[in-house]
Amino acid sequence: MSENTVSKYVCSLEEKGLIRTEPTMVRSKDGRPLNGNLLYTIRPIQAAIELFYERQFQQLEEDTARQRAAERLAELACESPQNALCAPFGAVASPCADPGLEAQMGPLSEEFSGTKEKAG
Known part of the structure; x- marks a missing residue:
């Protein structure tokens, strides 16, 4: 299996709580710390x-x-x-809080009549 496939399934097992992993450290011959293997614990x-x-x-x-x-x-x-x-969906909600306001000012469509024809 590829490293990505193994990593994916290890993460899946960790998320499910079946295993726990811990990184380990090893020392090289000259004393430098290096990443080791994962330590797997079956829960x-x-x-x-x-x-x-x-x-x-x-x-x-x-x-x-x-x-x-x-x-x-x-x-x-x-x-x-x-x-x-x-x-x-489909419900009509009036954007105007005062219905009498539209009656006082008149419908907006009269002011802009013919704009659709002008636009082509």
Whole structure:
């Protein structure tokens, strides 16, 4: 196997909590410290299982929190769609806070009529 393949699988085993690696140091003949091989320690299977269950539980808690936030946003969107952060797709949210303001000023499209034809 190539060095990259071995490294990838060693990292995978470490992430799963099945092994632990430690770098070692060796001394050359002239006394200089050099990098040695990795020291591999196989962890007890029960510790790896507990780590797996702990990660699964954390993922479940995150998913539940995400789902609650989405439900809360949906409730807020139903109560007042113009104030919701993320209005549901297809919902019309008025950008104008005062509906009477548009009536006083008139629609904007009349001022720019014919611009599409001029543009070509």
